[in-house]
Amino acid sequence: MPLHVGRRLPPTAYACGMEQRVSLITLGVRDLARARAFYEALGWSTRAAREDDVVFFQAGGMVVALWDRARLAEDSGVEDSGGWGGATLAHNVREPAEVVAVTEEARAAGADIVREPAETFWGGYSAAFTDPDGHPWEVAHNPRWTIREDGSIELPE
Amino acid sequence: MPLHVGRRLPPTAYACGMEQRVSLITLGVRDLARARAFYEALGWSTRAAREDDVVFFQAGGMVVALWDRARLAEDSGVEDSGGWGGATLAHNVREPAEVVAVTEEARAAGADIVREPAETFWGGYSAAFTDPDGHPWEVAHNPRWTIREDGSIELPE
Numbered sequence: 001m002p003l004h005v006g007r008r009l010p011p012t013a014y015a016c017g018m019e020q021r022v023s024l025i026t027l028g029v030r031d032l033a034r035a036r037a038f039y040e041a042l043g044w045s046t047r048a049a050r051e052d053d054v055v056f057f058q059a060g061g062m063v064v065a066l067w068d069r070a071r072l073a074e075d076s077g078v079e080d081s082g083g084w085g086g087a088t089l090a091h092n093v094r095e096p097a098e099v100v101a102v103t104e105e106a107r108a109a110g111a112d113i114v115r116e117p118a119e120t121f122w123g124g125y126s127a128a129f130t131d132p133d134g135h136p137w138e139v140a141h142n143p144r145w146t147i148r149e150d151g152s153i154e155l156p157e
Numbered sequence: 158m159p160l161h162v163g164r165r166l167p168p169t170a171y172a173c174g175m176e177q178r179v180s181l182i183t184l185g186v187r188d189l190a191r192a193r194a195f196y197e198a199l200g201w202s203t204r205a206a207r208e209d210d211v212v213f214f215q216a217g218g219m220v221v222a223l224w225d226r227a228r229l230a231e232d233s234g235v236e237d238s239g240g241w242g243g244a245t246l247a248h249n250v251r252e253p254a255e256v257v258a259v260t261e262e263a264r265a266a267g268a269d270i271v272r273e274p275a276e277t278f279w280g281g282y283s284a285a286f287t288d289p290d291g292h293p294w295e296v297a298h299n300p301r302w303t304i305r306e307d308g309s310i311e312l313p314e
Contacts, residue, residue, distance in 0.1 A: 017200030021217035028243035043174030060178035061309025085242020086185035114234025124165025152218025
């Protein structure tokens with residue numbers, strides 16, 4: 001049953017601030033099967049059925065989704081400029097050597113390695129790749145950030 | 158001291174798969190002070206100093222960063238197409254009425270509300286806004302997803 005058909009809900013009861021968290025990142029894709037195969041080749045798994053038109057990956061305490069780029073643009077109320085639009089994801093690891101390992105896995109999965117593993121200007125060690133739809137990921141070791149056992153990140157005090 | 162100057166690290170010791178998580182989302186911005194003020198107006202807080210050229214927000218178990226868009230493009234190894242590039246964030250809430258509340262906060266903070274709160278085709282209730290740099294956020298209630306007390310999301314089995 002649809003929820004709340006035809007009525008606007010009052011804002012008064014919940015005027016308590018936007019919590020400081022992200023629930024979902026949706027990456028717009030041109031070819032869902034290709035994009036799904038890429039992330040699966042990196043070792044990620046999804047419960048999505050083969051025929052689903054959206055693929056959700058549980059990613060720590062949030063979700064990464066793959067969805068048709070044109071539908072995502074429409075749903076997001078934006079015009080698609082067709083390339084990169086100013087958002088980059090990062091996957092942080094616990095050791096510099098893991099940057100190399102993940103980069104090699106991405107290369108083997110068909111990623112374009114746009115920056116080979118190297119020391120960074122901010123004192124870390126990182127690489128960057130783009131997925132089959134051009135979405136960039138940095139793979140980084142930042143010696144100042146704590147990665148908890150569950151993979152979550154804790155900024156320094 | 159710089160780490161690992163001039164040497165490539167061997168991938169062999171860590172060939173264990175890319176963990177299924179995101180550590181950081183960096184949003185490229187044209188005016189850092191304006192972007193920072195927008196997220197602070199939504200109630201977010203940062204330990205960044207006023208003069209810092211990057212602003213990190215602890216966002217649940219991950220980090221949201223604001224950084225100069227041209228530098229981010231260079232760092233990410235991509236060409237900037239100047240508009241939206243296929244990535245949308247979402248902030249999920251526990252009740253449909255919270256969608257309205259957060260949307261009103263975003264409007265008050267200067268967001269462009271590109272989709273007013275309404276029932277969605279997927280059976281939820283959501284709205285969408287763009288931040289001052291055009292980055293879209295969906296604010297959503299999805300009755301099928303669990304939001305834990307710490308704000309993390311759990312996909313259904």
